[in-house]
Amino acid sequence: MAERVGIIDIGSNTIRLVIYERLTSWQHFDEIENIKVSARLRSYFDENHFLNNDGIELLIKTLEDFNNLLTHYEVNEFTCVATASIRQAANKNDILKIVEKKTKIAIKLLSEYEEAFYGFKAVIHSIPLQQGLTIDIGGGSTEVTYFENRNMVHFHSFPFGALSLKLQFVKQDIPSYQEIENIRHFIDEQLQKFPWISNKQVPVIAIGGSARNVGQIHQLFSDYPLDEMHQYEMEVEDLTAIKERLLPLSYPELQKIDGLSKDRVDTILPAFEVFEAICKTASATKYIVSRRGLRDGILYEKWLNHDNHNLPLLDVSIEKFRKHFYIGSQDEHQLTKIATIFYEAVKKIDRLGHSFSKEDYKLLVLGARIYNLGNKVSTETSSNTFTLIANQTILGMSHRDRIKLALVASYKGKGAFQKYIQPYKDWYTKEEQIKISILGAILKVSQSLNISNKNTVVDVHINQEKADNWSLNISCNGYFRPEEYHVEKQKKHLEKLLKISISTSFFIS
Template identity: 30%
Template sequence: MSVTNILFGNSTPKAETDDHPRTGIIDIGSNSIRLVVYQGPPRLPAIRFNEKVLAGLGRGLAATGAIEKSALKTARVALARFAAVAKEMECSTLRTVATAAVRDAKNGGELIAAAEQLGLKVETLSGEQEASAAGYGVLSAIPEADGIVGDLGGGSLELVRVRRGKIEDRVSFPLGVLRIGPIRAKRGKVLARYVARLVREAGWTAKGQGLPLYLVGGSWRALARLDMELSDYPLPIIHQYSMSAATVTRLSRTIPQLSKPRLKAIPGLSSGRTATLADAAALLGVLMRQLGSRTTVVSAYGLREGLLYEHLKPADRALDPLIVAAREEGRLLGRFPEHGDLLDRWIAPLFATELPAMARIRHTACLLADVGWRANPEFRAERGVEVALHGNWVAIDAPGRGMLAQALYTSLGGDLAAADPVGRLAPPAAVKSATAWGLAMRLGQRMSGGLAGPLKRSSLADDGVSLTLTLRSDDRGLYGEAVERRHAALAAALSRRPLLALA
């Protein structure tokens, strides 16, 4: 997913062309109703609009079997607004889906009828469909995911086994976060016994032994947000944040001791989620023990993104979402479309022995090499760090973001020291490699003037002694003082001597 486009001074990024239509999804969940509008490359479209209303359709459902009248009223207002917004945004496709609360409530048909009066065609997803969508959502953002996806909604919990880019087993339980409170109120080990029985009868006991549990759903994301605050985590990005079983246990003990003002002060923690934090933590701890999972990985992507991903062609699914998003961002913000890929190929000979995972981050950095050129020159390096660390990227972990930030920081004129907080995210050796990438990118940018031709007509080589920049004879004039300095800086970082060759 592309990082949010940013205004640079009085200039704006190039307008997005109309070749990517807008797609909207209205998700009628048990806890919230949300409209998300997407636009961009099919493999990973950017979010253009995102709004939710905490309607609480699943509140009281376990006791009465029906959606409360006040919740229905809130839902009708929300759906009317979302239908109007989607129309104004000219969505080419608008899909409305409903999950556990509408599926299970005896008066769920009332809400469906109200939606249809607004021109919305509601698909009531089965538990299996809901589970599949959650699994595909995680795979869309973490293609290498191998473990159990747990999607905690207000009315249900879906578990999905994902491996090698595919969905295997799936199951849905009546364990939504709005149902946990009444169970826990009975005290003792009622919740643990209840969850153990459901998991055992479904044949899922120890199914996640030694595998990560991928967390989907607002309540579990809120739990991760709380842990990030309590642990002073340096990167406020929830996607691919990890918590161990011991951390979950600690959170379960800590939450009851936190005051409402303390919880309210936590950035990014919705007040609507604080009331269910303890229940979400309790369920997660029990579930991890039953599945045998020792760690969790948070996914910012879930059901809605899964609905988009599952309809992609196999060739589109196979694309790397990080590269797709970075290439699109480079297209929007850069000076010429093919620049990032050209720059990566130009500097690649210097890093031929790097592992594919490192080369992938380097490629991403090159695709984003132009993101700071519109910024105030005094803050271009900082802009690169901001884009790398805070961009809405997927399929990249915290150390990877740190390397990406360091490469952009160096290439955009920052010094050779680790940019804050890169040193707390990536190990020293990784920071050193990223700094070298940045210096190579900076040389390519300066020598070419941001143009394609000079990169296509020149080359870099490293023979272990000299770092050779080869130019055509008629391009000798490109090797000015500024280029010579950048050539020398890169050579020094690689412990080589700079050499200019003319062909």
């Protein structure tokens, strides 16, 4: 049976249970359940900063419900953590004792360092950056870290979050212009105490529900063609532009904004102020949304095999992708071998006017690893391959590069290529589109030379003495008629793109 683990995360705004499953065949977890309760424990603090009885009862009821779910899903092991919601409570020790007595769940109270560290850990294991600032804004605190060479150098936990700012500064449902000014002034004063944040000129990676909401709103406002939030990039100026569009709206109008969670309508503007202030103080080069956060950091640190983290992030992600769709490694190696021969031949064609780089070859190899994976779920391989790759989170790969990979790995012909690329056409120059097509065509022809999936082809020698004619001498170790038949059908893709003719000669070596 697959191993299942759970994490209960008690925050100031929400309490969430996430259940993960790990198949014994590889060291990766898949999320199978994610349940959120908008408890807003912060609003149950009294004037002396005690969490009152109603808040404690709500916490107990929520954990009892989660306990039932853990039993239902047959979870092998779980951990329950609390952050600023309980850490900042004057009666925190009493809360921990009462909850454990009533629910049999022991809450681990995370320190400020642990909360910051787990968020940082999640980012470096899901986004390929060597240097940056992370912001994890919750309901009652905001953790900021600065890392270099993927090592955390500085951290601080600010004792304010989206909900606590709202409760402290806002009298009505949403802030007035003056209240926004007061929040901004307060945040700026806090940031000035930490000079290591200033003028870093690095990307800012934002974690948490408010960060995701900011990205979702921007995607909708800009008609973004992908429904994907992890590693979504924005300019810092976009933060200001979106906020300016939201500020004049009334509370009912904000409730109608697509992409904005109903339970964050009254806290999103204070959250914007935090993101904008930190980005401007740091002279951030980008605002990047991370869907991986504190819970993922705990998962990585507590349950994953750390030996796997020596592998490049993208390789680990692609391998998980391959395992999920049961793509055999034998196809990968044979396809890569043949595709590399064609790739090297294409590079020699000077009249194309396209220079191929190491990144192009890397894209070809990645495409070979997951080429036509759609045939595992349907006979219509091309469209399924494109859809699966385009809509799967591939850690370590930007949205732009992921669409390139989807186009290469799903290549079927010019018509399908134009159909798939249409929503993303503005992302790539004409030259890039041609290069992507050529890489896809190389894989298409290469696959035809292993159509029987028996690694029949031993070697391919390409004679390029005539600029407009390739002569392929293909040595085989056995029956080659299927490969001979299919390469004759598929060679047209390269012929059209390269403006050449291709003749083939098969023989048994």
